[in-house]
């Protein structure tokens with residue numbers, strides 16, 4: 443069984459939803475990154491960056507980085523439709539945009555949530571945070587144009603990309619601002635959120 447170190451509404455929601463969709467059993471260790479105390483100390487002992495999601499596999503192996511965790515999970519479920527299989531023409535498209543979420547959009551929160559880590563001056567911190575919001579919206583625009591979503595981001599069938607879109611569009615600057623630049627991505631994300639397994643996890647993480 444996996445142990446997921448996570449915090450409500452943060453990136454661990456993506457891993458919880460994936461486990462739920464795949465039928466993986468897991469235990470959840472709730473920890474607020476940055477909040478001093480034994481829970482955060484335990485997280486940092488596993489992942490020195492102190493970030494969630496962090497996963498511990500049944501043999502004790504520590505797995506960090508949401509994409510690595512998801513690809514590992516998907517390998518355990520090769521017949522799942524949450525990703526096009528190797529050899530499928532949609533596979534490179536899937537890989538491109540999967541990595542796009544974590545290399546282009548996700549770091550905007552690392553910068554914007556903790557601007558004081560990068561610049562000292564308060565005005566500069568404000569500017570940095572605003573810049574991350576502009577860049578986040580640019581990325582959503584790029585996704586919308588690059589993917590041409592159908593019912594879901596990759597077409598007719600829900601993949602893990604839709605789960606990323608659903609979670610990250612709950613974050614800054616909020617769903618409506620993101621919808622304004624990426625309406626078809628948000629329609630796909632909302633369709634994914636309506637899946638009973640995703641809906642269950644999202645309601646625990648984000649409330650109703």
Ligand SMILES: N[C@@H](CCC(=O)N[C@@H](CS)C(=O)NCC(=O)O)C(=O)O
Pocket residue numbers: 452453454475476491492493494495506507508509544548552
């Ligand atoms: N590259 C990591 C990013 C994880 C990440 O930034 N997690 C956030 C929560 S959504 C976090 O724990 N932030 C605390 C920090 O960076 O100190 C991934 O894809 O899993």
